[in-house]
Amino acid sequence: MAGVNLRDVTKKYGRTEAVKGISFDIADGEMLVILGPSGCGKTSTLRMIAGLETVSSGTISFDGRPVTTVPPARRNVAMAFENYGLYEHWTVFDNIAYPLRLRGLADGGIRRKVTAVAEQLQITDVLRARPAGLSGGMRQRIGLARALVRDPSVFLLDEPMSHVDADLRNDLRAEIKRIHLEVGSTMIVVTHDQLDALTMADRILVMDDGRIEQLDTPTVVYDTPATTFVAGFIGEPPMNLVSAERSDGGDTLTLDGGGRFGPPPTLLDAVPTGANVTVGFRPHRVRLEPAAVAAASGDLRLDATVYMVEPLGDRTLVTVRCGDTRMKVDLPGSPGFTVDQPVRLTVDQADVHVFDPAGRRIDPASARRAAAA
């Protein structure tokens, strides 16, 4: 087991910079999920930790011991791959046993370990089969088993669920989390699925364009996204983002399309006049009323028309249009809105997030601190 530390790690492919000088620490035994869209540098980061990619600059260390130039075989890391990376010409048993054979373990010991790990992952029945004929979920389990059997100090999973059916995905998530609890080794999972990240991670590292957007616990990342990117990436449907402007000397923000938001004074102080900020709110934090009966409550008010109504059984997803912006509203039950109906959206102050022109969160707390200084 080991903690992992990255310092100013950069990865260049020719002239393009895939990873732009990132630093972070993973505690021993932690489950970290690296989340981001394709091409954000998350897989490059994982491969550099594995040693499969060279590091262009910066250092990687395990437990303070630098491993930047150590070949993958001597880092004692194990990895499960997006498309499994199984040895298709061998049986499942041989696939799992091989890393142990290479380490010179006795046959009896190998059989015991393989059987144990196969039982844990429920693949005992297919040990004699070849991977080729098996389902995606099964193959991913074999990949996990092969990685697990070695007791690696760091366990890396590259998009482990991307080729697995939706219902199997849920099972596999729970299973991976369970394995992490039982094995207790440091685990790094790369995914583009925000639900994977929210459900499995001790901490989530959100990446975009080779940079770290935010690194925190799922709750913090969800409740207080550090940037507009994080806000728009996490949550299903993601946060509504509307550009807004603080009118001259006024104490409200004017939203694109005519809405208004009266922020708390501490936050207002941090918003420069005339600057183009972004206001965000989660779809399920919105109250939606027909415009005719709308009360004047709520700190954010916005008039819009219904664009589309999508019933989801116990919830209803309403898309509204306000000027050129479309927003999602997630309502319980079936509230009976109709297309093109004029509506009013209201949101409480506490549920509204404000981001500065660069897309960084303006925090009432930090704004207060800035004001005090």
Added chain:
Amino acid sequence: MRTAGWGRRAVLFVWVLFALFPVYWTLITAFKQQVDIYDGPRFIPFVDFEPTLQAWRTLFGDGGGDFLGKFANSVVFSGVSSLLAVILGGFAAYGLARYRYKYGPYRNDDLSFLIVSQRIMPPIVSVLALYVVFVNLRLLDTAFGMILAYTAMNLPLTVYLLRTFFEAIPVEVEHAAALDGYPQWQRLLRVVFPLAAPGLAAAFLLSFFFAWNDFLFSLMLTFNDAQTLPLYITSLNAQSQPLWWLISAVGLVALVPPAIVTVVLDRFMARQVLIGGMR
């Protein structure tokens, strides 16, 4: 075949007759005497004509010239050159599939094309140049020279074929092998090559056939010691009249090695291409 209809069976039966008749004809001709060959068609042994071992005695006796020597030449040249073409071509193809090269304006695809383009030219164009080279290097009519020529002839083919095969093997398999602790070398020999076995077998088979059937190179680059079977067969034709019984016998023998190679390698190719981790 239980479900096949009668019509389909009939068609297949006719086709089989059509395909096998030349082989049958060669077979019976190899056991005929001169008179049975020229005196109208004779189809059924023991009924139409009395089979004789005359051709075979000539071939394996004193009258066959150096039949066994030529046969050995063909087997050795084809086998060794195909093996070389597959091994060298395999490494080249692996490089083209896995690494990115940059030689001036040339990238992988350009290099690939450059290699394949060697095969676009009809061999008759290059064989004259090759002849001059062979004369100067004293390679004419040598086993080494012929193996070299056949290897060069087959390399473009094997590189082209194997590149696709290696590209189809997910790079993750190699990454997994690296993490498991394989040295690079073993990764290639124990993981990549076995996964590409169907491709390697197919490449060997095609190379073998090309070399085995080659006439032109043998005609231009050999005259005695390093002569191969196709040339020997032609020499049987060069007398006052074709010695059909001998030609047929040699033809039958010449069928054997490719058949053996096919049967042996078919097992690898039939092992349904296991590549492609994706499902």
